[in-house]
Amino acid sequence: MAGLPVTLLRASLSWVARRLGRHTVDFVDEEPDTPAPRTVYVVGEDGHQWFAAFGCPCGCSETIKLSLVPGDRPGWRIRRHWDGTASLTPSVWRQVGCQSHFWLRKGRTDWC
Numbered sequence: 001m002a003g004l005p006v007t008l009l010r011a012s013l014s015w016v017a018r019r020l021g022r023h024t025v026d027f028v029d030e031e032p033d034t035p036a037p038r039t040v041y042v043v044g045e046d047g048h049q050w051f052a053a054f055g056c057p058c059g060c061s062e063t064i065k066l067s068l069v070p071g072d073r074p075g076w077r078i079r080r081h082w083d084g085t086a087s088l089t090p091s092v093w094r095q096v097g098c099q100s101h102f103w104l105r106k107g108r109t110d111w112c
Helices: 003-019
Strands: 024-028 039-045 048-055 063-067 077-080 086-093 101-105 108-111
Touching: 003 063, 039 077
Parallel strands: 024 039
Antiparallel strands: 039 048, 048 063, 077 086, 086 101, 101 108
8 A cells, every 4th residue: 555655656757747748658568559649668577677668759650679689789778757757778770761860868858
C-alpha cells in the first residue's frame, strides 16, 4: 500500500507531461501494435531492456525501434526522468524514409 501514492504521482506526472507535448516512457513486456503518440515504449523482461519503440516525431507515421542492449552497434541509452519524460542518447538519425535527425531530451524533440 505504501507504493500506491508514488505510483499515482508518477502516473499523474506522466499525464501532465504528455498533455504538454512531451515524450514519456512506458515499460512493457511486448511492443504494442500501434504506439500511442509521444510514448516511448521500453520493451524488455526481468529488468533487461531490449529495445525502445515509438512513433517518429516528424509525423510520417513510421515506428522507430532502437536497440537498448549494451554492446549493440548502433545502440542507445534511455533515461526516464522523475516526471516520466524520456531522454535518448545518442541522437536518432533515420537513414531511410523521412531521414529525420533529432535528439529526445527530457521529453522534447530537438531537431538537428
